[in-house]
Amino acid sequence: MPRRDSATPPPGDLPHGPHGNRRVYGREMQSRSPASRTGRPRSAAADAAILAATREALVDLGWSKLTLGDVATRAGVAKTTLYRRWAGKNELVVDAVAELFDELKLPDRGSLAADIEGVVLQFASILALPEARSGLMAVVAEATRDEALRERIRASVVDRQKRLVLEGRSRAQARGELPPEPDPASSARTVDLIFDMVAGAVVHRTLVSAEPADEEWVHRFTGVLLRGLAGEAAHPADG
Amino acid sequence: MPRRDSATPPPGDLPHGPHGNRRVYGREMQSRSPASRTGRPRSAAADAAILAATREALVDLGWSKLTLGDVATRAGVAKTTLYRRWAGKNELVVDAVAELFDELKLPDRGSLAADIEGVVLQFASILALPEARSGLMAVVAEATRDEALRERIRASVVDRQKRLVLEGRSRAQARGELPPEPDPASSARTVDLIFDMVAGAVVHRTLVSAEPADEEWVHRFTGVLLRGLAGEAAHPADG
């Protein structure tokens, strides 16, 4: 059999990635949901090669000109293999871009302002990558007409970011920098508001205004955000 | 000649639209830039019909499945006519979506907070339209790899929004709600920051979080933003 493993890049191992319930495998998941123990297992190396090839194609071609045939060729796999694992271009790109957000961390820098600035700068550096710029907005646009795709994005990209907001807030509350919120519903709304403001501003700055979210910008933005949030306790629902 | 004017919807007049230098007509603009007075003029009704058909197709199909042939059929024009006026799908969608933002106004409601809330609610109501949701993000994604398209979006969508920010700020400064900024460079940076925060948050709330930017959300957001900006005078470049 003329295998071409020599063409596959060194993909590391990545048995099924560090993600939770991502990589749902489009169509045939429900029919083998318990555990398909028998038969030839899917190649984990092929997974990694395909996702890497997808990011490479995003850089070279952008989303609209990216074709699954080209990705398959780059990854050194057959086009049919690709269709067996992903339902279409959207799902593939979501998974490929989601891996970029794996390295988002929240190092404890001692103050809420410093923590936020650090996370926002990390987020900005990811959005500065061309594979993230071309891919992320395109799948978000597609998701406006595809509920399942929206859920996939939420699970693999958004929720991972939101966890950082939650963690940072609880730290800040422990430090006394933010007031505690006993009502869980109100607390969730606050987290949603913060998240929309942070992610929205960085995305808009990077992709629409097309200017870098550098340290000066992030510092100003963080200042405005924190002062506004801190003042919210003094104006609780001032209708 | 088997014309099919019966198929063209009642497009109104719209001689060349209320836009400034939009509708650049892709390729052949530079060769007829002074004024082409001779020959058969282009049908303004066809322009309006094409843009309306584009929005209709965005609602029915979304960006990725929208084809120029389908738009031409819906508009009752030949596909070649469409290609004579627009360079491609991206430029066409930008123009079609840009018309949605024409009705953005800044009514003077007496206070900065009320002005901002009014504009943000208008912006949110436009983003709630399916033709705006599917189209806008897609062209922004494409623009990450196309400088000319980015400029087209800036001229026809972004700048029109930014003018509202400028106008609202000058009103607020006249009222004493915001401190004056003598330095024009710093002033421009402030406007950019506000704009990225407002537009980014609304877009993220509407398209990524997929939840409505209703009055309650807008009220909270506006409060955080204004308190943060008002406090900036007290912390001038405390970095």
Place this chain on the structure above:
DNA sequence: GGCTTTCGCTACGAGTCGTAGCGTAATGCC
């Protein structure tokens, strides 16, 4: 009437899509 430009229509090669079918490879179970 001449000149110029636009318009509708048809036709075309090139490229992509997603799937079917086949033979082969790699596992687990007996």
Place this chain on the structure above:
DNA sequence: GGCATTACGCTACGACTCGTAGCGAAAGCC
């Protein structure tokens, strides 16, 4: 080791879209 089961590579296919070329006719200006 043999068997069943699943994954893989490869080829081929009809259907669709793309963007353009060419034609005759229409609609303006002089």
